[in-house]
Amino acid sequence: MxxxxxxxxxxxxxxxxxxxxxxxxxxxxxxxxxxxxxxxxxxxxxxxxxxxxxxxxxxxxLKRSRSVAAATGGEFESSEEAAAKENKKAKNLQLGIVFGLWYFQNIVFNIFNKKALNVFPYPWLLASFQLFAGSVWMLVLWSFKLYPCPKISKPFIVALLGPALFHTVGHISACVSFSKVAVSFTHVIKSAEPVFSVIFSSFLGDTYPLAVWLSILPIVMGCSLAAVTEVSFNLGGLSGAMISNVGFVLRNIYSKRSLQSFKEIDGLNLYGCISILSLVYLFPVAVFVEGSQWVQGYHKAIASVGKPWTFYSWVLLSGVFYHLYNQSSYQALDEISPLTFSVGNTMKRVVVIVSTVLVFRNPVRPLNALGSAIAIFGTFLYSQATAKKKKIEAGDDDDKKN
Known part of the structure; x- marks a missing residue:
C-alpha cells in the first residue's frame, strides 16, 4: 500500500x-x-x-551547399573554363592542320601537274588519270572499311548525273588551260568564278544585294588587267579557264538543287561518287579526242625527262594530290563556316600563285601583279558580301518559323 x-x-x-x-x-x-x-x-x-x-x-x-558553393564556385568555374579553352585549342589545331594540308596538297598538285603537262601535253589523258586515282582511292577506303560507304540508290545516281557532268567540264577545261599558259595566270582567271556564280544564279531566280554586284567589279577589272599584261597569254588557255569557271559554278548550283534530299551522304563520299561518275564521262571522250597521240607523246616525254620513273612519279603525284586537296577542302568545309572557307579559298589561290611563280620562275610584270591582286581582293569582298546575304536569309527563315 x-x-x-x-x-x-x-x-x-x-x-x-x-x-x-x-x-x-x-x-x-x-x-x-x-x-x-x-x-x-x-x-x-x-x-x-x-x-x-x-x-x-x-x-x-541547403545552408551547407550554399557555403560549399560560395567557397569552391570559383574553382569549378575555372576548371570548366580551362576545359573549354583546351577544347578550343585542340579544335583550332585540328583546323590548322586541315588548312595546312589543303594548301600544301594544292601546291604539290599544281607543280607536278604542270611538270607532267610540260613534257606530255595531253591534258585529256592526264585529267582522266587524276579522276581514276581519286576513284581508286575511295574504293580502297570503302572496301577496307576505312571510311563508311554511302548508300547508293537509283534516285541518288539520277540526281548526281548533272553535277558530275559539270564537274567533268570544269576539270578538263582547267587542265587544258594549265597545258597552254602559266599556272599563275590560270588561277587568276579562275578567281573570277564568283562573277559567273552571281550571273547564273540571277538567271535562275536568285537575288543579290548591291554590295555583291559591286564586289564583282574589281574581279572583272583585275582579271582583265592580268590577262592583257600576261607574258604567256594564250587564247586557248584563257578560254579553258573561263569554261572551267562555268563548269564548276553550274556544278555547285545543281548540286544544291538536286542533292538537297540526300543529306545523309557527307561531302567526302559525295566527292568520291562524283569522281567515279566523272571518270565514266571523261575517259571515252579523251580516247576520241587525243587517244591516237598518246603512244608517240609518251616516248617523247620519256626521252625529254631521261628517266621513266621521274615521269611516272610526276603523273602519279598529280593524280593522288588532286584528290587529296579536294578531300581536305571538303573536310575543312565541314568544320568551318562558308565565309571562312571562302576566305581560305581566296588565300589558297594567293599561295598557289606565289609558289608556282617561284618554282617555274615565270616572268611577272608589275601591271600583271597589280591586276592579280585586284582580282583576288575582289574575290575577298565577294565572300564578305555573300556571307552577309546568307545571314539575312537565315534570320528571315527563323522569323518565318517563329
Whole structure:
C-alpha cells in the first residue's frame, strides 16, 4: 500500500511548476511549497517531453551547399573554363592542320601537274588519270572499311548525273588551260568564278544585294588587267579557264538543287561518287579526242625527262594530290563556316600563285601583279558580301518559323 504525507495540496508554486516547460515531478512541488515531502515508495508521474526547436534537415543541407558553393564556385568555374579553352585549342589545331594540308596538297598538285603537262601535253589523258586515282582511292577506303560507304540508290545516281557532268567540264577545261599558259595566270582567271556564280544564279531566280554586284567589279577589272599584261597569254588557255569557271559554278548550283534530299551522304563520299561518275564521262571522250597521240607523246616525254620513273612519279603525284586537296577542302568545309572557307579559298589561290611563280620562275610584270591582286581582293569582298546575304536569309527563315 502506498501512503503519501503531503502537507500542501494546492498552492501557487505547484501551479506554476505545472507550466514549467522542462519537467514536472513531486520533488518540484515540495521545493516550491517549502514543505517536507515523504514517500514510502518513490513515485514518478509521467514526464512532459522536452520541447526543442531544431532546424529542418533540408534547411541545414541547403545552408551547407550554399557555403560549399560560395567557397569552391570559383574553382569549378575555372576548371570548366580551362576545359573549354583546351577544347578550343585542340579544335583550332585540328583546323590548322586541315588548312595546312589543303594548301600544301594544292601546291604539290599544281607543280607536278604542270611538270607532267610540260613534257606530255595531253591534258585529256592526264585529267582522266587524276579522276581514276581519286576513284581508286575511295574504293580502297570503302572496301577496307576505312571510311563508311554511302548508300547508293537509283534516285541518288539520277540526281548526281548533272553535277558530275559539270564537274567533268570544269576539270578538263582547267587542265587544258594549265597545258597552254602559266599556272599563275590560270588561277587568276579562275578567281573570277564568283562573277559567273552571281550571273547564273540571277538567271535562275536568285537575288543579290548591291554590295555583291559591286564586289564583282574589281574581279572583272583585275582579271582583265592580268590577262592583257600576261607574258604567256594564250587564247586557248584563257578560254579553258573561263569554261572551267562555268563548269564548276553550274556544278555547285545543281548540286544544291538536286542533292538537297540526300543529306545523309557527307561531302567526302559525295566527292568520291562524283569522281567515279566523272571518270565514266571523261575517259571515252579523251580516247576520241587525243587517244591516237598518246603512244608517240609518251616516248617523247620519256626521252625529254631521261628517266621513266621521274615521269611516272610526276603523273602519279598529280593524280593522288588532286584528290587529296579536294578531300581536305571538303573536310575543312565541314568544320568551318562558308565565309571562312571562302576566305581560305581566296588565300589558297594567293599561295598557289606565289609558289608556282617561284618554282617555274615565270616572268611577272608589275601591271600583271597589280591586276592579280585586284582580282583576288575582289574575290575577298565577294565572300564578305555573300556571307552577309546568307545571314539575312537565315534570320528571315527563323522569323518565318517563329
Amino acid at each position: 502506498i501512503s503519501l504525507n503531503l502537507s500542501a495540496s494546492l498552492n501557487p508554486g505547484l501551479t506554476r511548476t505545472r507550466h514549467n516547460p522542462t519537467r514536472f515531478s513531486p520533488l518540484h512541488a515540495a521545493a516550491a511549497a517549502d514543505k517536507p515531502f515523504s514517500c514510502q515508495y518513490p513515485l514518478s508521474l509521467p514526464q512532459i517531453p522536452t520541447l526543442q526547436i531544431r532546424e529542418k534537415p533540408f534547411l541545414s543541407i
